[in-house]
Amino acid sequence: NAGVTQTPKFQVLKTGQSMTLQCAQDMNHEYMSWYRQDPGMGLRLIHYSVGAGITDQGEVPNGYNVSRSTTEDFPLRLLSAAPSQTSVYFCASSTTFRTSRSAGNEQFFGPGTRLTVL
C-alpha cells in the first residue's frame, strides 16, 4: 500500500493563479480531509468528505474548492491564489464509523505540499 499520496511536494504560484493539489489513497477509506498547517496555529480543517459525492466545509474553507468523484481521490483547488494561502497542506484519510462500526479511527496523513504564493 502506498497509503496517502500528495502531489506536488512543492509549488510556487503568483497571486491570482489557480492550481489543484492532488491527494489519493489506496486504503478504501471513506473519509478524506484537507488541512493547512501554519506556524503557531496547528492544523486547521479546510474541507472534508465522508464518501464519493459528499463534501463539506471545515474551519477555513474560503478560497478553496473540493470534489470527490471517486473513493480514492480528493483534489483541492485554489481558484485564485492569494499570499494568505501560503502554507503547508496535508491530506488525510480514515475509515468511518459507518464502515468500521468503531469510532475514534486513526487518520493517515500524506507527506504534505508546501505552497508559496507570491
Add this chain to the structure above:
Amino acid sequence: AQSVTQLGSHVSVSEGALVLLRCNYSSSVPPYLFWYVQYPNQGLQLLLKYTSAATLVKGINGFEAEFKKSETSFHLTKPSAHMSDAAEYFCAVSAGTASKLTFGTGTRLQVTL
C-alpha cells in the same frame, strides 16, 4: 463542538529527563483523543489514541498518555527523553461517531545533551 488546548508551544528537556506535554480538551460528547508526532518536513504519524477502553494508553516509542475526565486532560509523557524524540507533537480530539479531528496548536519538543 470540541476544542483542544496545548500548554506550551516549546518544551525543552535534557536527554534522559522526563517528557511531559500537556493537552486539555473540551467536548460536549465523550471524546476520542489522539497524539500525533511530526518530524521535520514530514507528515503526521499517530503516537497513540484514547478510545474509552483504558484510561492509560501506551503508544509507540515509549510514550504514554492518561485520560483524566475530571481534569479534561490527556497529557503525553515519556520517562526518559531521547534525542530522536525532538519533533512537534499535536493533540487532537474527535467526538462521537464523527470522523472530524480538531487539533491543538502543537508543542515543539527540543532535547538537549
